[in-house]
Amino acid sequence: MTRRLPPAPTDQYVALPEARLVTTRALLTARENLADTINARAMMCLHGGAGFGKTVAVTSCLRALEPDEDIRRITFHARPTTRAVRHELFIALELPGQPPRYATEFDHLLKNTLATHPRTLVLDEAQWLSSDQLEYVRYLWDDPCTQLAVVFVGGEGCHATLRKEPMLSSRIFIWQRFTRLTPDEVLDVIPLYHPLWADADPADIAFADQHAAHGNFRNWARLTAHTRTALHRTGRTHVDQDVLRWAFSRLGTGS
Incomplete structure (x- = not known):
C-alpha cells in the first residue's frame, strides 16, 4: 500500500x-x-x-x-x-x-x-x-x-x-x-493519553498495566476503549478495579 x-x-x-x-x-x-x-x-x-x-x-x-x-x-x-x-x-x-x-x-x-x-x-x-x-x-x-x-x-x-x-x-x-513503556512512564503519560485516566488512581493505572497493557500503547488503546464502554454501561464515572476486570475479560488476558 x-x-x-x-x-x-x-x-x-x-x-x-x-x-x-x-x-x-x-x-x-x-x-x-x-x-x-x-x-x-x-x-x-x-x-x-x-x-x-x-x-x-x-x-x-x-x-x-x-x-x-x-x-x-x-x-x-x-x-x-x-x-x-x-x-x-x-x-x-x-x-x-x-x-x-x-x-x-x-x-x-x-x-x-x-x-x-x-x-x-x-x-x-x-x-x-x-x-x-x-x-x-x-x-x-x-x-x-x-x-x-x-x-x-x-x-x-x-x-x-x-x-x-x-x-x-x-x-x-x-x-x-x-521498547515498552516503563512503569514510571505509564504513570506519567497514560493520564495524558485519554481523559478517562486523568483522574484515575495511579494504583489502578499500575494495576491495568501489570495485568493487561504491559507498557504497550496498542494494548492501552484497546483497554481504554473497553473501559470507556464499561463506564457507559454501568453508569459509573470513575475507573476502578471492578471496571478494569470487566475490560480485561474482553482482552482475553489479565485476572
Whole structure:
C-alpha cells in the first residue's frame, strides 16, 4: 500500500474519541533522529515490538515537516518482489503513464525522478523486505544524483533483517529501538493519553498495566476503549478495579 502520510485522526489504533498523542521519550528521540537523518539525506532504522508506537511516532513527527518536505510512504504486508517494489515506488512517486516494462528503463526513470528534488521515503513493515529488495533500495539511495532520505520502520525482525545486509547496514545513519513503556512512564503519560485516566488512581493505572497493557500503547488503546464502554454501561464515572476486570475479560488476558 502506497500513499503520502495519512491524516492525524487515523493515528489511533482504534476509533477512540478524545485520545491524544502523548510525547514520550521515545517520540522525542525519534523526532530528533528523523530530523537529523533527513537533513543528512541519510538512512535510519526505527524498530521494535508490535504496538510500541513506532508508526505513530514516525508519521506524527514527519507530518510536522509537510509540505516543506516531500514524504512518501510504502507499507508492506507481504514479501514483495523487486519488480513489485519498483511498481510501489512508481505509484508512491505519482509518476504519469504506465510503468516501464524493462528493469533498466524502470531504474533509469526512478533515479531521474529521485534526482529532481529532495524526498523522504518511509518503508513501513520493512522486515518483509528480502536481501534483493534491500539491495535495490540501497542502489537507489547510493546513486550520487538522487536526493533521498530513507526511513525503515519495522517490527522485532527488522533490525536483524537489515543487519544481515552489510552493504546496507553499514550505511544506516541512526538505529533506534522502541521498547515498552516503563512503569514510571505509564504513570506519567497514560493520564495524558485519554481523559478517562486523568483522574484515575495511579494504583489502578499500575494495576491495568501489570495485568493487561504491559507498557504497550496498542494494548492501552484497546483497554481504554473497553473501559470507556464499561463506564457507559454501568453508569459509573470513575475507573476502578471492578471496571478494569470487566475490560480485561474482553482482552482475553489479565485476572
